[in-house]
Structures are given as structure tokens and as C-alpha cells.
Amino acid sequence: MKLGLVIDMDTCVGCQACVVACKQWNTSGTLxxxxxxxxxxxxPGGVAFNRVRSYxxxxxxxxxxxxxxxSCMHCETAECVTxxxxxxxxxxxxxxxVLVDQDKCMGCNLCAWACPYGARELDEAExxxxxxxxxxxxxxxxxLPEADRQPACVLTCPTGARHFGDxxxxxxxxxxxxxxxxxxxxxxxxxxxxxxxYLPPRNRPHAxxxxxxxxxxxxxxxxxxxxxxxxx
Amino acid sequence: xxxALSVIVxxxxxxxxxxxxxxxxALELLGGVPGLGATGVLWAVAGGVVLATAGLLASTLHLANxxxxxxxxxxxRSSWLSREAVFSVLFYPVILLYFAGMWTHGATDATxxxxxxxxxxxxxxxxxxxxxxxxxxxxRTIPQWHSALVxxxxxxxxxASGAVLLTGIVAISGxxxxxVGQLAVTLVVLGGFGKAVYYYWIGQxxxxxxxxxxxxxxxxxxxxxxxxxxxxxxxxxxxxQAPASQLRWLRAVVYLAGFLLPLGMLLGLLATGQxxxxxxxxxxxxxxxxxxRWLFFxxxxxxxxxxxxxxxx
Ligand code: SF4
Ligand code: SF4
Numbered sequence: 001m002k003l004g005l006v007i008d009m010d011t012c013v014g015c016q017a018c019v020v021a022c023k024q025w026n027t028s029g030t031l032x033x034x035x036x037x038x039x040x041x042x043x044p045g046g047v048a049f050n051r052v053r054s055y056x057x058x059x060x061x062x063x064x065x066x067x068x069x070x071s072c073m074h075c076e077t078a079e080c081v082t083x084x085x086x087x088x089x090x091x092x093x094x095x096x097x098v099l100v101d102q103d104k105c106m107g108c109n110l111c112a113w114a115c116p117y118g119a120r121e122l123d124e125a126e127x128x129x130x131x132x133x134x135x136x137x138x139x140x141x142x143x144l145p146e147a148d149r150q151p152a153c154v155l156t157c158p159t160g161a162r163h164f165g166d167x168x169x170x171x172x173x174x175x176x177x178x179x180x181x182x183x184x185x186x187x188x189x190x191x192x193x194x195x196x197x198y199l200p201p202r203n204r205p206h207a208x209x210x211x212x213x214x215x216x217x218x219x220x221x222x223x224x225x226x227x228x229x230x231x232x
Numbered sequence: 233x234x235x236a237l238s239v240i241v242x243x244x245x246x247x248x249x250x251x252x253x254x255x256x257x258a259l260e261l262l263g264g265v266p267g268l269g270a271t272g273v274l275w276a277v278a279g280g281v282v283l284a285t286a287g288l289l290a291s292t293l294h295l296a297n298x299x300x301x302x303x304x305x306x307x308x309r310s311s312w313l314s315r316e317a318v319f320s321v322l323f324y325p326v327i328l329l330y331f332a333g334m335w336t337h338g339a340t341d342a343t344x345x346x347x348x349x350x351x352x353x354x355x356x357x358x359x360x361x362x363x364x365x366x367x368x369x370x371x372r373t374i375p376q377w378h379s380a381l382v383x384x385x386x387x388x389x390x391x392a393s394g395a396v397l398l399t400g401i402v403a404i405s406g407x408x409x410x411x412v413g414q415l416a417v418t419l420v421v422l423g424g425f426g427k428a429v430y431y432y433w434i435g436q437x438x439x440x441x442x443x444x445x446x447x448x449x450x451x452x453x454x455x456x457x458x459x460x461x462x463x464x465x466x467x468x469x470x471x472x473q474a475p476a477s478q479l480r481w482l483r484a485v486v487y488l489a490g491f492l493l494p495l496g497m498l499l500g501l502l503a504t505g506q507x508x509x510x511x512x513x514x515x516x517x518x519x520x521x522x523x524x525r526w527l528f529f530x531x532x533x534x535x536x537x538x539x540x541x542x543x544x545x
Contacts, residue, residue: 043462043463051460053455054455054457054459057448057451058451058452066446066448079372081310083371084307085313085317086304086306088300106295106296106301107297108304108313110367112469114371114373116372116373116536121465185447186446189440189444200447
């Protein structure tokens with residue numbers, strides 16, 4: 001199995017719901033907590049597995065807003081695992097999920113340096129490396145109804161822009177989406193071979209732009225106004 | 233990249249320390265350090281060991297969870313950091329063996345095992361500095377580091393600063409500094425040349441761009457919002473950026489304090505034989521190398537920055 005996500009950049013509206021759902025589920029999950037620093041202070045910040053950033057592509061009037069949610073891509077060539085000196089970082093044989101053993105990590109940051117996507121964040125309170133688990137503690141939980149055995153971000157997305165599945169199965173939903181919509185990798189030239197794919201915005205014409213007409217002369221406007229008032 | 237003081241001190245001190253040990257042992261194996269007796273050699277090696285150890289201890293300050301540091305020996309087969317940890321720790325029993333040999337036999341070439349211990353310690357010292365460089369050079373995410381020039385520079389600068397230190401030790405112990413001084417001049421020139429090549433090579437951003445990061449290759453891309461209200465780990469670790477004018481100015485400091493000044497002092501030493509020149513050369517070189525290492529981090533651009541709006545790495 002090769003589990004991962006397909007993210008539709010055409011439908012994502014950048015609402016940050018997946019960011020919140022991820023944090024809510026995972027802070028009590030396998031790699032939790034996702035520590036918050038000064039949560040009630042002036043600049044609250046903390047660990048997150050998933051972040052959504054917004055971009056403008058091209059220039060007005062041809063510009064388009066594109067939102068890009070990013071979490072661990074569970075790369076096939078996961079150099080974050082190669083560089084780890086302690087063996088805390090590992091990639092699972094059975095489904096390709098990349099995890100960090102919190103009991104072994106020494107907090108050297110090297111794996112975060114080796115990740116091109118900023119998917120790894122050091123928990124500065126715990127001293128260990130944190131990252132997306134693809135909700136490994138949800139997707140195999142047989143106590144959950146089958147439809148709920150998906151990552152929290154996928155379940156919560158209000159526009160259905162996130163899809164989860166097995167990329168090794170050519171007939172799975174994610175494989176079909178990638179085929180039909182031309183799913184892309186981020187930074188393919190780095191050679192990490194990320195499993196997660198991004199569906200580019202559909203190629204549609206821009207909405208028509210109406211040009212306003214020049215305002216009418218004073219006399220015309222007075223006449224119109226008079227007509228309206230007299231009618232009443 | 234964020235220039236962390238612990239890592240800067242670590243790489244400069246361990247580079248100079250291991251460089252001093254390797255150079256002293258190499259000269260000793262080739263027939264004795266010119267101007268230095270057996271006791272002097274022991275002092276030089278011991279000084280190198282102390283400096284390298286101070287550096288290695290500083291490196292552990294960089295760990296967020298040092299209680300697991302012993303696990304760093306576990307992944308020798310894949311991780312350069314693990315290899316560095318293994319080589320640096322293997323160095324200690326070997327150098328102790330060498331000290332024991334010098335204590336009992338009084339000379340490196342007195343018996344085979346002392347000789348072998350010296351060779352092994354030399355190789356381990358060089359391997360440690362090389363693996364330090366490879367930790368950085370192996371990262372494809374930072375184009376400014378992903379080059380053979382990086383371990384080459386670590387080795388060259390380590391052995392050059394080691395040579396300047398050795399010259400200082402010979403000068404203070406009152407020996408003739410002719411030979412070691414000339415060697416140090418050569419190595420400092422080589423080190424400065426290597427660094428100049430590196431600065432030339434990182435001149436133009438050549439790495440991946442924001443377009444391939446987003447997969448939007450047909451238009452200009454700019455960041456609208458990062459979706460966060462406070463700086464994160466990613467900003468703190470990778471977002472560091474010094475003003476271009478400051479970088480230029482500091483490069484001048486590196487050339488001046490790291491190479492030109494030590495060179496001048498060494499030439500002064502060769503001309504007059506005054507030990508003070510050697511001391512100044514050591515101080516200037518180590519200070520210059522601290523700035524050089526700071527720049528090594530400050531000028532490195534990680535690909536994460538592309539997602540925060542940088543156009544090219
Ligand atoms: S996205 Fe980063 S952390 Fe995740 S597998 Fe790839 S390199 Fe590792
Ligand atoms: S921070 Fe932890 S998981 Fe990452 S490389 Fe270091 S020891 Fe491995």
C-alpha cells in the first residue's frame with residue numbers, strides 16, 4: 001500500500017478548517033501533544049502538522065488565488081529518514097507512512113532540514129520532532145464506522161478538496177483523480193518523489209468583466225429624476 | 233538558515249582541534265614536528281583534543297532532547313550525523329592509546345602499536361571533520377550546501393587553523409618556526425582560495441523556484457498570506473535572512489580576519505621570529521572563522537522559503 005492525499009487546488013477555498021481539525025485530532029494522538037506556546041499571550045503560536053498558505057498566480061486581470069494546504073507528503077525517497085542519526089524517524093513498509101518515534105528522537109532538527117516541504121516541526125517544549133501521521137490512529141481504527149476511517153483533515157474539508165487513498169491501487173479514487181486531473185507533485189525536481197498530489201486549477205475562462213459606461217449629463221439626469229418624482 | 237551559536241562554535245572548535253591533532257600527528261609520522269620535541273608534540277596533541285572536545289560538547293547544546301543523544305550512534309549506515317558521532321567517539325580510546333604509548337615509549341616510532349595508534353587517530357580526526365562537512369553537503373534542500381566544496385572547505389579550514397595553532401605552539405615553546413610557519417602560510421592561502429571558490433559558486437541562486445514548488449509554472453507567483461499570525465518553528469529555523477549589505481561586509485571580515493591578517497602575522501613571524509605574531513595569527517584566524525561559519529548558515533537558503541514567497545533558492 002502507498003497511502004497519501006490528493007488535494008484539489010481548484011476547490012480549496014483556504015478556509016483553514018483542515019488545519020484546525022488536524023490540530024484537534026492529533027494533539028491527543030500518537031505524536032501529540034501539538035504544544036502551543038503562549039496560547040493566551042500576545043502572539044500565540046505552536047506546532048502544526050498541516051498549514052494552508054494562499055498565493056496569487058499571474059498578474060491582474062489574469063490573476064488567480066490558489067490555496068495550498070501542506071502536510072507531510074510521505075515521500076517515497078524520504079531523506080528525512082535517511083539523515084536521522086537515532087533511528088527515530090522511519091517509513092513504514094506496509095503503507096509508506098513516515099513517523100517519528102518520540103521515545104528515540106534527540107531533537108537534532110536534521111530531519112526538518114532535510115525536508116523540502118517544511119513538514120516537520122520541532123516541539124520546543126517536548127524537545128522532539130513532530131509531523132503528520134496521516135492519522136495512523138484513525139484510519140485503522142475498527143471501532144470507527146468505515147466511512148470515518150480517514151484522516152481528520154479529509155473528513156472535515158467543507159468543499160471536499162481533500163481525498164485519501166491508496167496510490168498503489170490504480171483504480172482507487174486518488175489514483176483516478178491524479179490520472180484524470182493531471183495531479184502534480186510539489187518540487188518534483190528535488191527527487192523526493194512525494195506521494196501526495198495536487199490537482200491544478202481547472203482551465204476555465206475568467207468571468208466577464210463589465211466596463212461601466214460614462215455617466216449621463218446633468219440635464220439628462222435631472223429629467224430622469226423629475227420623471228421618477230412625478231410618477232409617484 | 234538560523235545561525236545557531238552552539239553549532240558555529242562546535243564546527244570551528246572541532247575543526248581547529250582535530251586539524252591540529254591530525255597535522256601534528258602527520259608531521260610526527262613523517263619524522264617529527266620541526267622545532268618541537270616529544271613533550272611539545274604531546275602538548276600540541278593534547279591541546280587539539282581539548283579544543284575538539286569543547287566543540288563536541290558545544291554541539292550537544294544544539295539538541296532539544298539531549299537525553300537521547302547516545303542513540304545517535306544507531307544509524308551509521310545511512311546518516312552522516314551518525315557517522316560523525318561514531319568517528320568522534322572512536323577517536324578518544326585511540327588517542328588515549330597513543331598518549332599511553334608516548335608515556336611508556338617516549339616516541340611515536342618506538343614500537344608498532346604506538347605508530348598504528350597515531351595513524352588511526354589521524355584518520356579518525358580527519359574523518360570526523362569530513363563527516364561534519366558531509367552532514368551539510370548531503371542536504372539537497374539547501375542548494376548552497378549541496379556541494380563537494382563544503383566538506384572540502386571544512387577539511388581545508390580545519391587543517392589550516394590547526395597549522396596556525398601548531399605554529400603558535402612551536403613559537404611559544406621557543407622552537408624554530410621556519411618549517412611549520414611556511415606550512416601554515418601555504419594552508420592558509422589554500423583555505424582562503426577554497427573559500428573564495430565557494431563564495432563564487434553560491435553567487436547566483438540556481439535552486440528550485442516558487443513555480444515548481446506550487447506546480448504553477450505558467451505565471452508569476454506571490455504569497456498572499458501564510459495562514460499564521462505568529463512566527464512558527466519554520467520561520468525561526470529557516471526564515472533567517474540578513475540584509476545583503478551586512479553579508480557583503482561580513483565576507484570582507486572573513487577574508488581580512490580569517491585569511492589576510494593571519495597571513496600577514498605569519499609572514500611577520502617568519503621574518504622576525506617574534507612569538508607574539510603567532511599568537512595574533514591564531515586569535516585573528518579563529519575569530520575570522522567564527523564569522524565565516526556564521527555566514528555559512530546565514531547565506532544558506534532552504535527550500536521551505538519558497539512556500540513563504542521566496543522566488544528562488
Ligand atoms: S514531506 Fe518531508 S517529512 Fe514528509 S516524508 Fe517527505 S521529506 Fe519526510
Ligand atoms: S530531530 Fe529526531 S527524528 Fe529528526 S533527525 Fe534528529 S533524532 Fe531523528
